[in-house]
Amino acid sequence: MSEKNILVVGAGLSGCTAARLLAENGYSVTVLEKRATVGGNLYDYIDENGIRVQLYGPHIFHTSEKEVFDFLSRFTEWTKYEHKVLANIKGTLVPVPFNMTSLFKLYPKEEAEAIKEILYSEVGVDKKVPILTLKQHSDSRVREFAEFVYENIFYTYTKKQWGFKPEELGETVMNRVPVYVSYEDRYFTDTYQFQPKDGFTPMIEKMLDHENINVQLSTDAMSLISIENGTVYYKDKPFYGKVIFTGKIDDLFCEKYGALAYRSLKFEFETHDTSSYQPAAVVNYTTTEDFTRISEFSKFACEPQEKTVIVKEYSKNCEPGDIPYYPIPKDGPRADYAKYLKEAQKIDFLYLLGRLANYKYINMDIAVLDAIKLVADITK
Ligand code: UDP
Numbered sequence: 257m258s259e260k261n262i263l264v265v266g267a268g269l270s271g272c273t274a275a276r277l278l279a280e281n282g283y284s285v286t287v288l289e290k291r292a293t294v295g296g297n298l299y300d301y302i303d304e305n306g307i308r309v310q311l312y313g314p315h316i317f318h319t320s321e322k323e324v325f326d327f328l329s330r331f332t333e334w335t336k337y338e339h340k341v342l343a344n345i346k347g348t349l350v351p352v353p354f355n356m357t358s359l360f361k362l363y364p365k366e367e368a369e370a371i372k373e374i375l376y377s378e379v380g381v382d383k384k385v386p387i388l389t390l391k392q393h394s395d396s397r398v399r400e401f402a403e404f405v406y407e408n409i410f411y412t413y414t415k416k417q418w419g420f421k422p423e424e425l426g427e428t429v430m431n432r433v434p435v436y437v438s439y440e441d442r443y444f445t446d447t448y449q450f451q452p453k454d455g456f457t458p459m460i461e462k463m464l465d466h467e468n469i470n471v472q473l474s475t476d477a478m479s480l481i482s483i484e485n486g487t488v489y490y491k492d493k494p495f496y497g498k499v500i501f502t503g504k505i506d507d508l509f510c511e512k513y514g515a516l517a518y519r520s521l522k523f524e525f526e527t528h529d530t531s532s533y534q535p536a537a538v539v540n541y542t543t544t545e546d547f548t549r550i551s552e553f554s555k556f557a558c559e560p561q562e563k564t565v566i567v568k569e570y571s572k573n574c575e576p577g578d579i580p581y582y583p584i585p586k587d588g589p590r591a592d593y594a595k596y597l598k599e600a601q602k603i604d605f606l607y608l609l610g611r612l613a614n615y616k617y618i619n620m621d622i623a624v625l626d627a628i629k630l631v632a633d634i635t636k
Contacts, residue, residue: 260284261497263490265477268296269620270610271502272463273327273627279468281635286470288477290503294464297581298456298620305527305563307554308455312579313521313569314538314551317451318444319621325448327624332459334450337557339443342536345408346543349535353384353443354405355436362408371401375437384434384445386427405435413542417571418519420586429585429617443538446621451557478507486603498634502610504580505596513595516615517588518580522570531560546570583615590615607634 260283264271267289275285293299297312316339319325342349343358350358360368378395379385387410390402406422410430414422422430433443442449452459464471481499482489488499501508506516524547537555541547547568554564574580583589593615600606609630611618618626 261495262286262500263288263477263481263495263497264500264502265481266296266502266610266612267291267294267460267464267471267473268502268610268623269298269460270623270627271296271500272460273624274500274609274631275469276463276466277628277631278634279466281631282468284468284470286472287464288475288480289471289473290476292474293457294471294473295457295460297579298460300455300457302455303565305565306561307563307565308556308558309525309553309565309567310456310551310556311523313523313567313581314556315456315620316444316556317620318446318449319619320447321621321625322447323628324621324624327628328452328459331462332452332454335453335557336449337451338449339538340441340536341443341538341540342534343409343413343540343542344544349539351441352409352540352542353433353436353440354409355441356439357441362404371397374398375401379437381437382440383437385437386431386434388422388427388430390435402435409542412544413540413548416546416548418582418584419571419573425585477503481508483508483603483606488603488606498605498607500607500609500630501600502608502613504612505593505600505608505615508613509596509599512599513592516592516596517584518574518578519582519584520572520574520578521581522572524568524570526566526568528564528566529562530564531562533564533566580612583611583617585617 262278262283262285264275264285264287267287271287275287279285298315299312300308300310303309341352343352348361350361356372359371363371374397378398387402387406391399391406393399410422418425480491488495533552534550538549538551540549547570549569550566552564552566554560600608607630608614609627610623
């Protein structure tokens with residue numbers, strides 16, 4: 257086998273981006289995918305009611321990285337889509353990220369006016385502030401407001417989602433959804449906000465459609481790949497190409513340092529006999545209910561149909577057999593990950609890529625960007 261052979265483990269967005277770019281650079285790429293479908297958790301399909309359903313939960317594309325947008329645009333046309341989310345606070349619906357509209361919905365008008373003026377002067381007009389920063393503000397009136405937002409938007413939702421309090425997770429997670437001292441009501445403020453016109457699955461299929469790419473579905477790479485004394489074996493023979501691994505790194509090393517902690521999700525899908533179930537694509541239940549959020553697929557850049565499909569999302573610790581959705585962004589699990597990383601770094605030609613292999617909570621655009629950078633490194 258020549259050095260221009262590449263094995264990519266996992267046909268998610270990271271693996272497929274790397275596969276495509278390497279194929280275009282003359283590499284012969286084999287993609288091994290455990291599932292019968294491509295796209296990893298991006299997988300979507302049109303159901304019997306004509307609604308595009310995302311089987312592994314809501315995925316919304318947004319980026320400010322032109323390079324990422326340009327790359328993906330080669331494989332799909334886009335539908336303009338600016339994501340909006342409401343929080344259900346004990347029955348009252350307000351925009352999330354919490355903004356000045358949310359403030360006026362929850363406080364009496366005069367009080368809201370007074371808080372808005374304080375925020376404008378003490379924090380700054382159009383500022384985006386992480387809740388944990390706002391809670392430490394020098395002005396006690398700002399802190400009081402922050403406490404209210406913390407209780408109603410972040411505390412219960414975060415406990416449900418992660419099993420930890422916001423402080424225990426820190427700002428990397430909380431920064432994702434800051435408080436807006438403005439009337440901005442979009443969930444994201446990135447330059448490019450679109451959904452693939454025909455869905456994520458066709459986009460990924462087009463990406464993989466290259467003469468140098470061979471995709472093997474329903475193939476558990478872990479039964480074909482092993483690592484002994486720093487050498488990668490593929491089908492029991494030493495492998496002389498490069499391996500890009502996008503799966504769980506603890507699986508790659510047979511959990512020799514123990515299983516890494518992940519958060520998993522349980523989805524409950526429901527079809528309703530109405531064209532609209534809720535007033536936004538996603539409603540977060542930030543104070544009540546056991547589920548974290550309800551997503552309504554026909555509101556994700558799709559045309560409304562006679563029926564509608566929603567999904568309720570429950571979060572849980574990942575147990576054997578569950579899908580690992582989220583690495584845990586805490587020091588303990590990261591230290592456990594570091595032991596595996598050290599092992600991986602000893603192996604020439606093994607590259608780790610993506611959310612699972614890097615044990616990193618990243619968005620789709622960063623998955624693509626990391627893959628672009630990795631391929632640039634491999635081909636330089
Ligand atoms: N979050 C929250 N309340 C909300 C929205 C988000 O407490 O209404 C917190 C929660 O801890 C969540 C994190 O912010 O896990 C990141 O939210 P995001 O919407 O980015 O999560 P994802 O869609 O990636 O699951």
